[in-house]
Each structure stands twice: as C-alpha cells, then as structure tokens.
Amino acid sequence: MEHLLFSKPRDLFIDIVNPKDYVQIDSVSHMYQSLKTSVQKPLKMILLYGRPGTGKSMLLHKLHHDLSKDQKVFMIDIPIIDENDFLRVLAHKIYSYASRESLTLTRFLELSAAVNFSIIPIVLLDEAQLYSADVMEKIRLISDARALKFVITLHKTDNEDIIAKEHFQTRIWESIELQNASYEELKIYIQKKLLKSNCFDVANMVNDKNIKLITKLTKGNYREANKLMFALFSLYAWYEEHHPSKIKYNTLNTKWIEMAAIHTGLIRA
Amino acid sequence: MLDISKLERRWLKYKIKRSVPYIFLITTGIIFSVTIMWLYSDNHQPKKSVTASKTLPITIKAAVLPGDTHSENTMLLEPSMQFMQSIEIPAEVIPSSTSLKKSIATSPRPAVPSPPVSTVQTPKVPIPLSKSTQPIIKGKLTSIKRDDATFDIHELEERFKNNSNPNLGLYIARYHYDHANYSEAYNYALKTNALNTTLDESWLIFAKSLVKLGKTDQAKKTLQLYISNSNSESAKNFLDTLNKESSK
Ligand SMILES: Nc1ncnc2c1ncn2[C@@H]1O[C@H](COP(=O)(O)OP(=O)(O)O)[C@@H](O)[C@H]1O
Numbered sequence: 001m002e003h004l005l006f007s008k009p010r011d012l013f014i015d016i017v018n019p020k021d022y023v024q025i026d027s028v029s030h031m032y033q034s035l036k037t038s039v040q041k042p043l044k045m046i047l048l049y050g051r052p053g054t055g056k057s058m059l060l061h062k063l064h065h066d067l068s069k070d071q072k073v074f075m076i077d078i079p080i081i082d083e084n085d086f087l088r089v090l091a092h093k094i095y096s097y098a099s100r101e102s103l104t105l106t107r108f109l110e111l112s113a114a115v116n117f118s119i120i121p122i123v124l125l126d127e128a129q130l131y132s133a134d135v136m137e138k139i140r141l142i143s144d145a146r147a148l149k150f151v152i153t154l155h156k157t158d159n160e161d162i163i164a165k166e167h168f169q170t171r172i173w174e175s176i177e178l179q180n181a182s183y184e185e186l187k188i189y190i191q192k193k194l195l196k197s198n199c200f201d202v203a204n205m206v207n208d209k210n211i212k213l214i215t216k217l218t219k220g221n222y223r224e225a226n227k228l229m230f231a232l233f234s235l236y237a238w239y240e241e242h243h244p245s246k247i248k249y250n251t252l253n254t255k256w257i258e259m260a261a262i263h264t265g266l267i268r269a
Numbered sequence: 270m271l272d273i274s275k276l277e278r279r280w281l282k283y284k285i286k287r288s289v290p291y292i293f294l295i296t297t298g299i300i301f302s303v304t305i306m307w308l309y310s311d312n313h314q315p316k317k318s319v320t321a322s323k324t325l326p327i328t329i330k331a332a333v334l335p336g337d338t339h340s341e342n343t344m345l346l347e348p349s350m351q352f353m354q355s356i357e358i359p360a361e362v363i364p365s366s367t368s369l370k371k372s373i374a375t376s377p378r379p380a381v382p383s384p385p386v387s388t389v390q391t392p393k394v395p396i397p398l399s400k401s402t403q404p405i406i407k408g409k410l411t412s413i414k415r416d417d418a419t420f421d422i423h424e425l426e427e428r429f430k431n432n433s434n435p436n437l438g439l440y441i442a443r444y445h446y447d448h449a450n451y452s453e454a455y456n457y458a459l460k461t462n463a464l465n466t467t468l469d470e471s472w473l474i475f476a477k478s479l480v481k482l483g484k485t486d487q488a489k490k491t492l493q494l495y496i497s498n499s500n501s502e503s504a505k506n507f508l509d510t511l512n513k514e515s516s517k
C-alpha cells in the first residue's frame with residue numbers, strides 16, 4: 001500500500017512530536033523566540049500552558065533540540081510519578097549520581113553545589129499537571145537555590161485554573177499561553193507540512209474552502225487537525241486503491257472530510 | 270482500519286439529521302405562506318400586487334480590457350527576461366512524471382486580495398501574582414503580527430529551480446495569482462506548462478494572468494491552442510466567457 005499517492009501525506013499527520021517536523025507558524029515562532037530568550041535570563045521557572053493539542057510538547061522538544069547544542073538541557077517528557085524517584089532520577093541524569101535509594105532534598109542540593117556548571121542546567125518537564133504538590137514544591141526550592149532552571153508545560157482545563165494553584169502563585173516568572181490555530185495559521189500549518197515533504201500534488205488539492213471546513217471542525221486544534229487529516233488521507237488511500245475514479249484531484253472532497261470527522265469523533269453521527 | 274461503507278452510512282445519517290431542521294423550516298414556511306395567501310384571497314380585496322417588482326434598468330458595465338485594439342499576430346509566449354535569468358533550470362532535468370490526471374480544473378478563482386496584515390493578537394499574560402518577591406517579567410510577546418506573506422514563497426521558488434516539479438510550479442503560480450501578482454503567475458504557469466503540458470489548471474492560470482495583464486487576445490490564442498491539443502472543458506468554458514465579454 002506504500003506506493004500510493006496518499007500514503008505519504010497520510011503519514012505526515014501521524015500525531016507524534018518530533019522537533020524535526022516543527023513547522024514555523026508566525027505566532028508560534030514568536031512564542032518560541034520569547035521562550036528562548038527567557039531561558040537565557042536569570043529566571044528560574046518558565047511556564048508554558050494551554051489546552052491539549054496546542055503544541056506545548058512540540059515547543060518543548062524544539063527547545064530541547066536547539067538548546068542542547070550549547071548547554072545542558074534535560075527533557076523529562078514522561079512524568080516521573082513516584083515522588084521518591086523524582087530527585088533520584090534528576091541526580092542521575094544531571095550529576096551522573098547513581099543511587100538506589102531515594103534522595104532527600106538537602107542531599108540533592110549538596111550534590112548540585114559540588115558540581116560546577118558554567119551555565120545553570122535547564123530541566124524541561126512536560127505534562128507537569130501530573131506532578132503532585134509535593135514534587136512541585138521541591139522543584140520550587142531547587143530553582144530558588146538556583147541549582148536548576150525549569151521549563152514546565154501544563155494542560156489548561158476548563159474547570160481548573162492552574163495559575164491559581166498555590167505552588168505556581170509565587171514562583172512563575174514568565175508564562176506563555178499557547179492557543180489553537182486561527183484559520184490562517186492552520187492553512188499555513190497544513191500547507192507547509194505537505195510542501196516540506198514534497199507532496200505538491202496534494203498541496204494543490206487543498207483550497208481555502210477545505211481549510212475553512214477543517215478549521216471549523218477542529219477549532220484550530222493541531223492535534224485534532226492531525227487526526228482529521230490522517231483519517232482523511234487514509235480515506236483517500238483507500239479510494240485510490242479500490243475506486244480511483246472517485247477521486248477528484250482539484251479539491252479535497254467535502255463529504256470525505258466530513259466522513260473523516262465522523263471517524264475521528266469530531267462529528268457525532 | 271477504516272470501514273468505508275459504515276462511514277458512508279453514518280455520513281448519510283448525519284446529513285439527513287442535519288437537514289431535518291431546514292426541511293422543517295421550509296415546510297412550515299410554505300404552509301404559512303399558503304395560509305396567508307389563502308386568507309388574503311378570501312378577503313376579496315383585489316389590491317394591486319405591491320410586490321410587483323420595479324424593474325430598474327440595470328446597466329452592467331462589462332469590464333473592457335485595455336490593450337487589445339491593435340491586432341497582435343505573433344504569439345509572444347515567453348517569460349520575462351528577468352524571470353528567465355532567475356529561474357535557469359538545468360537542461361538535463363527531465364520533467365518529473367505526474368501521477369495526477371487533472372480532470373476538471375476549478376472554476377476561475379477570483380483574485381483574492383491579500384488579507385489585512387496586521388491582526389494583532391495579545392496572548393494573555395497571567396495576572397501579577399500577589400506574594401511574589403521578585404518582579405514578574407512579562408513576555409514581550411504582546412503584539413504579534415500575522416502576515417500571510419511570511420509563508421515562504423521564495424523558498425518554494427528556490428526549490429522549484431532545483432527540482433522542476435510541475436506540481437510545485439502550479440502551486441507557486443496559483444499562489445501568485447491569488448495574491449494578484451499576475452506577471453509572476455504568468456511566468457510560473459508558463460514554466461509549469463513546459464514541464465507538463467497536461468495540467469488544465471496551469472493553462473487556465475496562464476490565460477487568466479494574460480487577461481489580467483491586459484493581453485486578452487493572447488489569452489484566447491493560448492486557450493485555442495491548448496483546446497486543440499487537449500479538449501479541455503474548462504479551457505473551452507473560459508474561452509467562451511472571454512469571447513462573450515469581448516463581443517459586448
Ligand atoms: N509548530 C508545529 N509544527 C509542527 N507540528 C506541530 C506544531 N505544533 C503542534 N504540532 C503537532 O500537533 C500535535 C499536537 O501538539 P503537542 O505539542 O503534542 O500539543 P500539546 O503538548 O499542547 O498537547 C503534535 O502532533 C505536534 O507534532
């Protein structure tokens with residue numbers, strides 16, 4: 001099935017985060033630049049928040065990718081849930097200190113004092129809403145001691161104002177909110193993704209009306225858009241194999257976009 | 270994997286479900302107006318119909334394209350010199366085969382003026398937090414300009430220079446046409462036609478750009494030439510439109 005015209009664009013929209021696939025979108029690039037300058041400042045904690053699917057993990061991975069050329073950066077993309085493990089894992093990663101037992105905070109700070117980095121190492125924590133208040137407090141103390149800098153991402157949900165959470169109240173130094181894409185941004189996202197991988201013929205099929213519908217269905221959420229496009233091109237690949245005559249190459253088929261939306265649950269039917 | 274037939278059924282259900290309110294509205298509308306009309310006619314008041322449309326003499330000014338008065342017998346289908354210099358595609362590049370057979374090109378797209386460029390968006394910076402002992406540094410990201418032009422067309426043009434992919438050429442031509450850069454649209458459509466002679470849309474963009482550039486005669490000649498080779502319906506339609514317009 002791999003020779004199909006539509007299998008390549010389909011696979012472009014698999015929902016994974018790889019900094020190599022980063023697409024420059026104006027507003028996101030602004031945020032990214034500001035994030036990059038912020039981490040160079042003597043700040044201790046930077047918060048990146050927004051709804052699921054707005055590109056937080058992508059920005060964090062991109063930051064990791066770009067910064068690791070010049071300084072110590074550590075990515076913890078899967079939260080360490082066991083509280084006693086948190087400091088041990090950090091110490092192992094950053095100070096190469098192997099220990100079988102869990103560490104106390106004092107011990108951890110001693111370790112960090114013993115190692116002299118010219119630039120304070122940066123720790124990137126994805127999905128920080130999964131950490132307990134206890135761990136967050138440790139993070140706060142570590143950054144207060146200027147042992148490490150933290151960039152954390154948090155999901156913003158409707159019923160919970162994360163900014164109001166106590167452990168963030170005093171310690172946020174800079175926070176950046178990511179939002180869903182506008183119509184223009186989604187258009188650029190989809191087109192750039194296709195063009196980047198030389199899917200020119202498919203890029204020619206995507207017109208403004210299609211993008212309008214896709215924006216309406218996904219509300220501009222990147223993850224939803226990925227899922228929708230993946231389903232859509234799966235449909236196309238299926239038709240390409242079974243009923244190629246049904247494919248029109250001058251526009252994306254509205255009906256198929258809606259079918260893909262039904263498949264991914266964006267439309268309830 | 271995908272169960273297409275099940276999806277088709279669900280889609281149909283969805284469409285029907287969605288159209289129910291409309292059908293309902295329309296039927297009530299019809300019933301309502303029929304009732305009104307019935308009551309009205311029952312009144313036996315032969316009022317002159319008020320709705321009798323006042324037909325205003327509407328004159329539509331046909332957009333007469335300038336520059337067609339003197340006959341041009343030579344077909345001058347060459348890109349501008351500047352363009353040729355900038356593009357120089359290596360001679361040995363073989364037009365990449367296109368897997369696509371475009372059947373019917375899209376109906377003529379109106380020239381879309383580029384959208385207003387300064388949509389300013391202000392990301393929310395959380396409210397200053399009470400107990401903080403240190404100053405809160407607010408992100409300098411308070412104003413973000415969104416500009417469609419940052420879509421890097423130049424990078425695509427660079428790539429076209431290197432890979433001569435007709436689909437990319439068509440993409441660029443379309444982009445320029447949509448942004449009212451008709452001479453660039455013309456250049457790229459021409460280049461694309463040379464790489465793949467069967468892309469309807471590219472020929473149409475080429476002809477439409479000519480029209481926009483005030484060279485309707487050349488546009489017609491190009492279309493005739495293309496139609497004689499391809500029997501393209503969309504090209505025929507566009508040629509008809511042009512002929513009608515000029516006969517007005
Ligand atoms: N700027 C971008 N460039 C490329 N892909 C992006 C970009 N922003 C988001 N995505 C894609 O959108 C999806 C959702 O983004 P993600 O970072 O996982 O969101 P979040 O972490 O906020 O839930 C991912 O598949 C990611 O690859």
Ligand SMILES: [Mg+2]
Binds near residue numbers: 056057058126127
């Ligand atoms: Mg994430």
